Amino acid sequence: MSRVDSPYICAGYEVDDDVERVDLDVVWRFLSEHAYWARWRSRADVETQVCTAWRVVGCYDSATGAQVGFARAVSDGLSIAYLADVFVVHDHRGRGLGKWVVHEIVDGGPGASFRWLLHSTDAPSLYYRFGFGPPIPTLLERQPDQHRS
Numbered sequence: 001m002s003r004v005d006s007p008y009i010c011a012g013y014e015v016d017d018d019v020e021r022v023d024l025d026v027v028w029r030f031l032s033e034h035a036y037w038a039r040w041r042s043r044a045d046v047e048t049q050v051c052t053a054w055r056v057v058g059c060y061d062s063a064t065g066a067q068v069g070f071a072r073a074v075s076d077g078l079s080i081a082y083l084a085d086v087f088v089v090h091d092h093r094g095r096g097l098g099k100w101v102v103h104e105i106v107d108g109g110p111g112a113s114f115r116w117l118l119h120s121t122d123a124p125s126l127y128y129r130f131g132f133g134p135p136i137p138t139l140l141e142r143q144p145d146q147h148r149s
Contacts (some may be wrong), residue, residue, distance in 0.1 A: 008100035013068070013092075015104045017057050022050055023067040030070070030087050037119070038085065054081065057105040059088065059097050068092040071105045081111045083118045098126055106130050 028046050031038035038046070050056060054077060059069030069088040075081035083106065088097045106116055107130065118132055 008096055008103045010096050010100055012062050013059055013095070013097060013100070014062050015057055015059050015069075015100055017055060017104070017109065019051065019053070019056050021060070021067075022056055022058050022070070024050060026067045026089070027070055027085070030089060031085060034090075035085070035087065036121075049085075055105060055109060055111065057101050057109075059092075059101050061092070069097045069101045071101045073105055073111065075111060075114065077110075079114055081114045081116050083116055098123070099129070102126060102130055 024047055027050060028043050031041065031046055032043070041049075050072060053072040054075035055073045057071050058067050060067050069092065071086040072084050073081045074084065083102070086098065086102060088101070106112070116130075116132065118127060120127060124132075
């Protein structure tokens with residue numbers, strides 16, 4: 001899927017939206033060990049979220065095929081999508097891979113004209129360049145309660 005028209009192509013890497021190519025071990029390891037937003041999930045939760053996502057984009061080292069980045073989206077497939085679990089593994093950061101992954105999932109596919117939502121406490125400049133902005137006053141959110149039955 002490495003689009004020649006993408007402004008974010010990085011030599012030595014490729015992006016792909018094939019869910020079958022996603023290395024669930026890499027995704028699980030990152031989300032369970034490094035992601036402040038995902039540590040409460042079980043491996044089964046993560047696998048279900050990846051396999052049932054509306055769209056996923058992985059970033060891979062072209063030489064080894066190893067997965068080094070990821071993002072997934074939840075959507076109604078028509079007008080709205082939620083961007084989740086965006087990451088680039090530590091050893092591959094600083095090369096523009098995060099920008100490329102976000103570009104491909106938000107602007108490089110069928111959701112380019114959607115309204116996108118995102119929760120994040122880090123890397124706001126990454127998301128601002130793709131049109132994300134501060135929360136709007138009309139957005140209401142119900143926080144999860146891990147103790148609710």
